[in-house]
Amino acid sequence: MKFQLAFQPKEDTATIRIAIDKGGLLRRMEFTNLPRRYSDIEANGELSVTPEKVIWKLPNESAWLTMTVKVSHTKRPDVYDAVMTEDWTIFRGDDIFPSAVTEEVPGAYAIATLEVTLPEGWSSIETGWPRKEGTTFRIDNPDRLYDRPVGWMIAGNLGTRRSKIGKTALTVSAPKGAALKRMEVLTFLNFVWPEVKEAFGAVPKKLLIVGMGDPMWRGGLSASNSLFLHAERPLVSENGTSPLLHELTHMITRIRAGKSGQASDDWIAEGLAEFYSFELLYRAGGMTTDRRRAIITKLERWGEQAGRLRTRASKGPVTAMAVVWIDELDREIRRRSRGDASIDDVTRDLMRLRKISFADLKASVERLIGKDVAAFRSPLIEEVR
CATH class of the missing domain: 2.60.40.3650 (Immunoglobulin-like)
Known part of the structure; x- marks a missing residue:
C-alpha cells in the first residue's frame, strides 16, 4: 500500500x-x-x-x-x-x-x-x-x-x-x-x-x-x-507543571477514557498526564520536595470547585482534583506494598488496555494491594447522578 x-x-x-x-x-x-x-x-x-x-x-x-x-x-x-x-x-x-x-x-x-x-x-x-x-x-x-x-x-x-x-x-x-x-x-x-x-x-x-x-x-x-x-x-509553567511532559504522557501511555454509566472517565487520563507533568521533573531532580508539595496544595485549592471527579466532562478544576487524588492513591500504594509498587505499575497496566474505565483502574490497584483501598472510599469518586 x-x-x-x-x-x-x-x-x-x-x-x-x-x-x-x-x-x-x-x-x-x-x-x-x-x-x-x-x-x-x-x-x-x-x-x-x-x-x-x-x-x-x-x-x-x-x-x-x-x-x-x-x-x-x-x-x-x-x-x-x-x-x-x-x-x-x-x-x-x-x-x-x-x-x-x-x-x-x-x-x-x-x-x-x-x-x-x-x-x-x-x-x-x-x-x-x-x-x-x-x-x-x-x-x-x-x-x-x-x-x-x-x-x-x-x-x-x-x-x-x-x-x-x-x-x-x-x-x-x-x-x-x-x-x-x-x-x-x-x-x-x-x-x-x-x-x-x-x-x-x-x-x-x-x-x-x-x-x-x-x-x-x-x-x-x-x-x-x-x-x-x-x-x-513554557517548558515548565509558573504553577510547576510542564505542558510538554503532559502531552508526552498522553502520547506514550495512549490511555483514553471510556464511560462509567453517566460519567466520563476522562479525569483518569487527564489526571495522570497532569500528575506526571511535574512528578517526572521532581524525580529527575528538577524540583524540591517543598516545591512539589506546593504544586499539590495549589491544585487542591483549584480543585475544590470540582466537587467530584466522575462527572460528564473533565474541566480544569476536575483535572486539578484528579491529580490530588492520584497523589494520595500513589502514597497508599507505596505504603501498603512497602515500597514495592507505585502508581507507575497501575499506569503501565492501563497502557495495555488503552481505552479504560474507572473499573479498570480499581481492578488494577486492587491486584497490587488488595481491596478496601481508602482512596476508593473518597466522596470525590461518587458517580454523577
Missing part, C-alpha cells in the same frame, strides 16, 4: 493518492465524507460518493484512489490545529488521510509507505514515522491493517534539531523564524528521559515534536507518535 502526498500551498490544499498493488486482497473501503474538506474524489473500480460517505470497491488488479483535501483547519474561530502557508505547513496525518472501515481477504496484511512531493522551494518534511529515504517514510501501525499515516507532520522551510536519547530518535522541528526553542526542548528531554522510561517502561523508537506560534492552538496536542507544542508555551 502506497500513500502519496503533494502540497499546493497557493490553494491551501493537498492531493493524496492511495495505491494498492493487489486490490483483490483489500476488497472494500468506506469512510465518512467531509464535503467542506474533501473534493475531486476519483478511483478505479466501483466508487460511490455521497455527501455522507465514500464507498470504494477495489478492482482485483492495481487499485488507486485520489482526492484533494483542504489543509488549514480551525479548532475554534481564528485558532488553528492545521495551517498551510506559502512557506510551510503543519497538520495531522489523521486529518489528511481519512480513517476507513475496510473489508479484506482473511490473512491479508499491508506493507505501507508514505511518499511526499514537496513544492518548489520547500526543503524538508518531518513525520513521526521512520524515514526510508528522502521524503519517503515506512508506515507500520500494528494496531491496524489499514496503515494510514497518522500523527503530526511538518513540511516546508524548517529549522530542525535531532538527538538520540537511549534508543529513541528525537526530532524537534518548527518553521524557520518560529519562536520554538529547539535546543531547550532537546536539553529538557535529555534531562528527564531516564524518569520517563522508568515510569512507563516502553518508550517510542521515534518522537517528533512540532512547534509554531499563532495562529496555531495555544497549547499542546498529542498524537500516537508525535506532539505539537505552541512555541510560546
Whole structure:
C-alpha cells in the first residue's frame, strides 16, 4: 500500500493518492465524507460518493484512489490545529488521510509507505514515522491493517534539531523564524528521559515534536507518535507543571477514557498526564520536595470547585482534583506494598488496555494491594447522578 502526498500551498490544499498493488486482497473501503474538506474524489473500480460517505470497491488488479483535501483547519474561530502557508505547513496525518472501515481477504496484511512531493522551494518534511529515504517514510501501525499515516507532520522551510536519547530518535522541528526553542526542548528531554522510561517502561523508537506560534492552538496536542507544542508555551509553567511532559504522557501511555454509566472517565487520563507533568521533573531532580508539595496544595485549592471527579466532562478544576487524588492513591500504594509498587505499575497496566474505565483502574490497584483501598472510599469518586 502506497500513500502519496503533494502540497499546493497557493490553494491551501493537498492531493493524496492511495495505491494498492493487489486490490483483490483489500476488497472494500468506506469512510465518512467531509464535503467542506474533501473534493475531486476519483478511483478505479466501483466508487460511490455521497455527501455522507465514500464507498470504494477495489478492482482485483492495481487499485488507486485520489482526492484533494483542504489543509488549514480551525479548532475554534481564528485558532488553528492545521495551517498551510506559502512557506510551510503543519497538520495531522489523521486529518489528511481519512480513517476507513475496510473489508479484506482473511490473512491479508499491508506493507505501507508514505511518499511526499514537496513544492518548489520547500526543503524538508518531518513525520513521526521512520524515514526510508528522502521524503519517503515506512508506515507500520500494528494496531491496524489499514496503515494510514497518522500523527503530526511538518513540511516546508524548517529549522530542525535531532538527538538520540537511549534508543529513541528525537526530532524537534518548527518553521524557520518560529519562536520554538529547539535546543531547550532537546536539553529538557535529555534531562528527564531516564524518569520517563522508568515510569512507563516502553518508550517510542521515534518522537517528533512540532512547534509554531499563532495562529496555531495555544497549547499542546498529542498524537500516537508525535506532539505539537505552541512555541510560546513554557517548558515548565509558573504553577510547576510542564505542558510538554503532559502531552508526552498522553502520547506514550495512549490511555483514553471510556464511560462509567453517566460519567466520563476522562479525569483518569487527564489526571495522570497532569500528575506526571511535574512528578517526572521532581524525580529527575528538577524540583524540591517543598516545591512539589506546593504544586499539590495549589491544585487542591483549584480543585475544590470540582466537587467530584466522575462527572460528564473533565474541566480544569476536575483535572486539578484528579491529580490530588492520584497523589494520595500513589502514597497508599507505596505504603501498603512497602515500597514495592507505585502508581507507575497501575499506569503501565492501563497502557495495555488503552481505552479504560474507572473499573479498570480499581481492578488494577486492587491486584497490587488488595481491596478496601481508602482512596476508593473518597466522596470525590461518587458517580454523577
